[in-house]
Amino acid sequence: MEISIKAEIARHNYKYKYVANNVGIPESTFYKKLRKNNFSIGETQKILSFIGAKLVMAS
Template sequence: MEVSIKGEIASRNMKYKEVAQAVGIPQVTFYKKLKKNSFTLPEAARIFDVLGSKLVLESK
């Protein structure tokens, strides 16, 4: 099942600002990365950890 970072944040009624702060990414940088969907794997893992989800990679 594919999920998006935006969707996960919205489903938990969190604000992007809150997630950016919790992950330790400057707010402006977080917005830019979110817009381009350009998070590194470690950043994405931290985001999902903050959201209480687990990031799992699987091959196609």
């Protein structure tokens, strides 16, 4: 199952620039990763934690 970071950010009504700045990812890098939905697990956790969503991983 794939997580759409873009969809989660939109669902929580945040601006991409605001999220990028608050999780410590340079804006240009954030937009590149967002376009491909290519964030690491750590980055995904930071983003989801910041916007108030939870990442649940099943084994």
